Amino acid sequence: EVQLVESGGGFVQPGRSLRLSCAASGFIFDNYAMHWVRQVPGKGLEWVSGISWNSARIIYADSVKGRFTISRDNAENSLYLQMNSLRAEDTALYYCTKDRAWDPQFIFGSWGQGTLVTVSS
Amino acid sequence: EIVLTQSPATLSLSPGERATLSCRASQSISKYLVWYQQKPGQAPRLLIDDASNRAIGVPARFSGSGSGTDFTLTISSLEPEDFAVYYCQQRSNWPPLTFGGGTKVEMK
Numbered sequence: 001e002v003q004l005v006e007s008g009g010g011f012v013q014p015g016r017s018l019r020l021s022c023a024a025s026g027f028i029f030d031n032y033a034m035h036w037v038r039q040v041p042g043k044g045l046e047w048v049s050g051i052s053w054n055s056a057r058i059i060y061a062d063s064v065k066g067r068f069t070i071s072r073d074n075a076e077n078s079l080y081l082q083m084n085s086l087r088a089e090d091t092a093l094y095y096c097t098k099d100r101a102w103d104p105q106f107i108f109g110s111w112g113q114g115t116l117v118t119v120s121s
Numbered sequence: 122e123i124v125l126t127q128s129p130a131t132l133s134l135s136p137g138e139r140a141t142l143s144c145r146a147s148q149s150i151s152k153y154l155v156w157y158q159q160k161p162g163q164a165p166r167l168l169i170d171d172a173s174n175r176a177i178g179v180p181a182r183f184s185g186s187g188s189g190t191d192f193t194l195t196i197s198s199l200e201p202e203d204f205a206v207y208y209c210q211q212r213s214n215w216p217p218l219t220f221g222g223g224t225k226v227e228m229k
Contacts, residue, residue, distance in 0.1 A: 045208055047218040061217045106212035107155055111164035
């Protein structure tokens with residue numbers, strides 16, 4: 001059974017940093033691209049970033065480009081999101097998602113339960 | 122950026138009724154449209170990919186159709202567990218990958 005468990009969320013002041021982690025199990029992690037998708041509670045979904053199996057292809061939404069960095073450690077079956085220069089509008093529940101193939105196909109077949117990031121002074 | 126517009130925003134129906142949800146793209150996305158279901162307090166669940174392919178384990182009462190700019194998710198006969206929010210997502214042109222604003226299917 002595929003399991004994705006996010007961690008690292010919390011309350012942070014604007015301009016500060018936070019690093020999210022996603023521990024993956026139940027599948028061959030380095031066979032799949034992975035993504036972060038966020039959702040303001042009660043609102044819609046926003047794709048944040050994606051990374052191919054070997055980190056050769058990395059893509060970001062314009063809203064986070066230059067501030068967020070996605071990475072993965074295939075030896076540790078883990079996905080990360082380094083979030084710098086956080087803004088109030090980054091407040092959301094951040095989901096780790098598994099793609100369908102090794103290169104981003106943007107079909108999110110598995111999701112974690114999310115980790116909440118709150119940016120406020 | 123491709124904008125996806127879902128309608129209606131809310132659909133009020135009774136169990137056993139047919140639900141028809143629409144997703145319209147601002148430009149052609151061929152068949153590259155994905156549908157998700159989200160229940161309160163849960164992560165989204167993949168239902169349909171590439172307009173009409175049901176994901177593994179998704180009941181046959183869920184079906185998707187369409188191509189180009191107009192797509193439909195149909196639930197042939199609503200079960201109590203189908204009352205949820207449904208999102209469409211395009212994977213034709215990226216970045217950015219975009220989602221629709223969602224349709225809430227609520228019990229009448």
